[in-house]
Amino acid sequence: MSMVMQSVPPAEAAPSVRQRAPLFRLHRASVSIWCLTLVGIGLIAVSIPAVSAGVSFWFYLFQWIALASALNLMAGMTGYVPFGFAAFFGIGAYAAAVLNQFHHAPTWAALVGATAAGALLAVLFAPTLRLRGVFFSVVSLSLAIVLRSVIVLLPEDVAGGSSGITITGRHDPILLYYLMVAVSMGAVAIATAISVTPHGLRLKAIGDDLDAAQIIGVNAKGLRLAMWVLSGTIAAVCGAIEGLYSSAIDPAAAFNILISTKAIIYAALGGLGTVMGPVVGAVIMTITDELIWALSHC
Amino acid sequence: MSLQISNLSKSYGRVRALNDVSLAVNPGEVLGIMGVNGAGKSTLLNCICGFATPDAGAIELGGRGICGQRPDHVSRAGVGRTFQVPRSFRSLTVLENLLVVPARGEPSGILFDRAHHALEKVKLATLANNYAGELSGGQQKLLELARILILEPQVVLFDEPLAGMHSDLCRVSLDEVAEMLSRSVAVMLVCHDPGIPYRLACRGPKRPGRHRGPSGRPALIGG
Amino acid sequence: MPPLMTGAIVNAVALGILYGLLGLSLTIIYGAMRIANLAHGEMVLAGSYVAYVVTTQLGYSPLAAIPVAFTLLFLLAFALFAVAGRRLQTARDPEMASFLFFYGVSLMVGSGLLFLFDADARSVIFQFQPISYRVLGLVIPKARAVAVGVALVLVPALFLFLYRTTPGKALRAAVMNRDALRIVGVDVERLSLVAFSVSAGIAGVTGVLLALVFPAFTPFSGLDYTITGFVVIVLGGLGSPLGALLGGMLFAFSEQLTTLWIGQSAGVLAGFLILVLVVAIRPAGLIGQAEWKS
């Protein structure tokens, strides 16, 4: 390097100023292509029951797309990795099961109740957002374990105790499948909407430097809380639909930490913080799972 | 808007970083803050911005108390600041660093144009699409300045804006500060050269109805 | 004091020191390398299986399993670090990258153990002479006494190393600022390599000791150990060796005493509730640095 430093680059070198604001990184064309892809996936999903014997594989495929996308809203976009993500899935499953089995609520009411329970739990756990990194992850995991233990300790006629709840009412699996498709498409649509608005940039900024983001007026706490509630609520709805679909809910399965880690792994495999990543990751891993299972049983 | 600080005190453990500090900056005025390293200059700015909660005293912005408010609230109330060690969003591009500011209801196209304009002013236009993480320390200071230009705050706090900067770029920064002063922005400037606030004060254009341009004075802080 | 109470306290002290040891190796890895070792529980578990092979299958004393477990896990960690250490540390988000990498490692070690030893619960079968000691009217199994004895030697040795020797101090400094440590001439890469390998070795030894205290283990027990380890170090304060020991004690005491007073299921709950409470009051843990809260 020469010792005589040239100073400021000449101003003529400035690039031409683009006239239209871009959709932040993503070009309008690629966003359109992505939206069309989503519509395509949705159409395929809707026609599955007509052409396929069973929907089970597809049901769980869309469940994992939804869970990985929901987790990504938090882990990918804010950098907070909730090991205790399973708590939302579990509370959703339990809320739906308790309402449906013990209080004879219709399906729609059970789902609404589960949604509310998920949102409520997210608000209740919101103080953990003061923590960071591994602290946050481990405390959220502990809360999931505490929640599971509390449910086990509750009287059997309130939450089924340690043996869980068996739902005896019939629920149309095809309808539940459609609901799961809707939830997963909704989750992906929400992620898309966030990343094409400045909120996506703001979330990245918060992840880079919290203080600097706040000093330019970004409401970091509010934005993070919003993502947390969204993420938790989607997971709770997934839990509720899955609970009704499988009609057997027990504490070990509903609060299984594998739900957290799988969602994290799937989202990370495709790319945390991206919209497409969790979808791709969930599809690849669910298919791989299915293949391994099929191979080991033939 | 003027910034009024009265009897501010702040201790970290047994270190008394601020001891009964009172000062005020009015629109169009530049106030230089000087003191040895560790005198509490950055702490003063941190208290104003809401990063630190003072133990005692009051901070008023345009007559309204802002003491103990969250940093983003203080920012929205019209206070901008730069950091002693510059802080940018490293995984965003230089341009995006300016586009993240909260919307003020203007169309995004206008924000976009203003961002480009600000980058040109601080000579970073050629780097608009580079990641901020790739910038040098001095360039990041310029980016922080551009951020201030975008936000258009009424009160600006600069924490050693010239430390480690090339003299040409110092002039760029000082020109921008002078321009802000002419728009009746109140400026608080931490620096180690008492000449700078005076020079800024003298450079400001004369405004009608007043004898002098912006007034400037250094305040000493700490022991 | 009623004998049940005394028993619970003795149990808690014994478990506490083992939990502390579990946290100690985990916190050294986390502190020195900013790596969340999600495979820690599986490393501990591998140590337990070494104890199983050496005692139940080969008939030697569990004490003989200690050097074997140490060496085996030292070598495993050495190889892991040689393959991935640098990449993980220079990744854009080291915490996330290491989290995923070690999650993969934990799956591999877990399924490896499942392949080798089946899913059935295993336990260390070895007759100590005498089988138990009688102290102050309490019957203390010798296996437990041996485990605690070894931990009581290992923990002070680790503390001497961390607080009195130069590499130990460098390791603690690495918790605070890696770059500054580089600038003063410490080979941080080699330090990390040694720290990681030794910690894994200690994790293996912890596994041997836990196998003496807990009745049985399966290839799926690793996750529980990992969770306990992280809870312990978060409770005590991330990166603080003393905190790990305190956290281990607190966790064990809350677990044992609640089990005594209320019941088994409440015991598990209590440990985690204590964690949530402590972190709510002191976000950085009992004696952690404040930099970890937002």
Ligand SMILES: Nc1ncnc2c1ncn2[C@@H]1O[C@H](COP(=O)(O)OP(=O)(O)O)[C@@H](O)[C@H]1O
């Ligand atoms: N977050 C903090 N925690 C503890 N001590 C602090 C903190 N911030 C500043 N201090 C102390 O307060 C004093 C003033 O620091 P500062 O305001 O940064 O000085 P300067 O005038 O050089 O900007 C110093 O002694 C510093 O050690």
Ligand SMILES: [Mg+2]
């Ligand atoms: Mg300073």
